[in-house]
Amino acid sequence: xxxxxxxxxxxxxxxxxxxxxVVKAKKTKKVRKAKKAAPPKRIKAKNELGEKYIGNIEHFFxxxxxxxxxVKSPLGVGDTIHVMGPHNDFYQRIDSMQIDxxxxxxxxxxxxxxxxIKQKVRVTDKVFLAPAKKMEAGPSQTKFLSx
Numbered sequence: 545x546x547x548x549x550x551x552x553x554x555x556x557x558x559x560x561x562x563x564x565x566v567v568k569a570k571k572t573k574k575v576r577k578a579k580k581a582a583p584p585k586r587i588k589a590k591n592e593l594g595e596k597y598i599g600n601i602e603h604f605f606x607x608x609x610x611x612x613x614x615v616k617s618p619l620g621v622g623d624t625i626h627v628m629g630p631h632n633d634f635y636q637r638i639d640s641m642q643i644d645x646x647x648x649x650x651x652x653x654x655x656x657x658x659x660x661i662k663q664k665v666r667v668t669d670k671v672f673l674a675p676a677k678k679m680e681a682g683p684s685q686t687k688f689l690s691x
Contacts, residue, residue, distance in 0.1 A: 593626075593672075593674075595626055595672035595673060595674050595675070596617060596672060596673045597616060597617070597670065597671075597672055597673075598613075598615060598616055598617055598619055598625065598671045598672060598673050599613045599614055599615055599616045599670075599671055600613060600614075600667075600668050600669065600670055600671065601613050601627070601629075601665050601666065601667055601668065601669045601671065602614060602656075602667065603667065604661075604664065604665050604666065604667065605658075606664065609660060609661055609662070609664075610658050610659065610660055610661065611658065611659060611661045611665050612656065612657070612658045613656070613657060613671060614654065614655070614656050614657075615651045615652070615653060615654065615655050615656075615657055616653060617653055617673070618650065618651065618652055618653060619638070619641070619650070619651045619657070619673065620638070620641075620649060620650040620651070621638055621639065621640065621641050621648075621649050621650070622637065622638065623637070623638050623673060624636070624637050624638075624673070624674040624675070625637075625638060625671050625672065625673060625674060626671070626672040626673075626674040627661075627663075627665055627669050627670070627671055627672075628669065628670045628671075628672065629665070629666055629668065629669030629670065630666075631666060632663065632664075632665055632666065632669055634662075634663055635674055636661060636662055636663075638659050638660075639659075639660055640659065640660050641657050641658070641659040642657065642658050642659070643655055643656065643657055643658075
């Protein structure tokens with residue numbers, strides 16, 4: 545009878561007698577570099593008509609026709625604003641303005657204000673401070689977009 549040869553099984557990376565065991569290379573995953581996020585778009589301080597940027601509409605209360613926004617530059621009662629957005633483009637004089645349910649004549653930069661508005665506005669509509677002459681231009685205070 546033939547003798548059976550004993551074969552020692554080598555552990556990975558260990559020597560089996562004088563022979564080295566071949567270790568399979570591990571598959572490595574390629575690490576993708578994270579893409580840099582695009583810098584946020586900066587809103588210009590003035591629009592193409594030369595009007596000063598005041599802020600964006602943050603909320604609209606439809607049942608009482610009040611718009612809420614954070615003021616980026618001073619705004620007062622009696623000022624004329626220009627609301628611009630994809631669906632809106634109109635001028636309006638501010639008749640009343642409130643901060644924390646109290647009437648105020650003037651709002652400073654950084655304050656959250658609410659003011660009566662005559663048309664429906666949408667969140668992210670831009671608000672600009674328009675020259676007072678714009679309201680005197682004609683009887684219609686509203687400029688409609690044609691689609």
